[in-house]
Amino acid sequence: MSQAFVYAVSVGITALIQLSGFAVAFALQTETFYDILGGTNFLALAAWSAWCSAAFFSNTRQIIATALFVLSRGWLLVFLAWRAHERKGDSRFDGVKDKFGRFLLFWVVQGVWVMLISMPNLFINSSAANRPLTWFDWVLVGGFAYAVIVEILADIQKANWVQAGRPGGFCQVGVWAYSRHPNYFGEIFQWWCAWALAYNSSEHAAGYSDPLWWICILSPAFTMHILLNLAPTGITNAEGKNLKRYYEKCPDEYAEYRKNTSILIPMIGYRHVPLGLKRTIFFDFERYEYRPGGSGKKD
Known part of the structure; x- marks a missing residue:
């Protein structure tokens, strides 16, 4: 698969996760799973790009980079889920959850953040090079x-x-x-x-x-x-x-x-x-x- 295709599908996966999350969150008027879906989005892109690799298990760079990426974003998912449970709310969303456009913007920004952070890992896993x-x-x-x-x-x-x-x-x-x-x-x-x-x-x-x-x-x-x-x-x-x-x-x-x-x-x-x-x-x-x-x- 070409690198352009891997990136394009990654954008689609991110849009699906974030917009679906927004739709449910806006309907329920909650921000509870905002951070959780951000972490999940990272792991989904890591799994997708690893699956797209022509020879993932024989490419040391891809294995190590993906393992560290998953450790980092997996921890983020666990920590943010725990913090959301402990705090029972997020002050960032006070006065925002009931405003369609402003609440949507939070989810769009999170999607952009996930894509940008994931770019080096997507680049490594979508490359045919195995130096x-x-x-x-x-x-x-x-x-x-x-x-x-x-x-x-x-x-x-x-x-x-x-x-x-x-x-x-x-x-x-x-x-x-x-x-x-x-x-x-x-x-x-x-x-x-x-x-x-x-x-x-x-x-x-x-x-x-x-x-x-x-x-x-x-x-x-x-x-x-x-x-x-x-x-x-x-x-x-x-x-x-x-x-x-x-x-x-x-x-x-x-x-x-x-x-x-x-x-x-x-x-x-x-x-x-x-x-x-x-x-x-x-x-x-x-x-x-x-x-x-x-x-x-x-x-």
């Missing part, structure tokens, strides 16, 4: 696995901390002692690794000459943009004015935590990093700073 993994490919596999593990650990450790009654006022257990947002680091880094791992799956002589491989960069770039820049979610939603609850409860302790802890990349010795580097390559932008006087989230 052996290079040493750099193995580095990327290690990076992909590391990022997935960090994200899973971050989710579990944060959930356990919340269930324990939020001791200390803010989460600094496990990987949260080395990054203020380790879950977002894992989500971003894994898709950069996945995109780079797809390079040697190109049917062209060199990946850099393959336009489709370059289009797949939308997977990590879109993820990074959402988590770093968009206000309704990601770091923008967690930092800035929404740090008020920490500065009111434990100002000195939290200020010290921010000085010592990287905003994204897990590391030690962050307090010694020059401010100029923090504001650039470490993504600790000034817009994430707390400005007293603004309103923010409550615990």
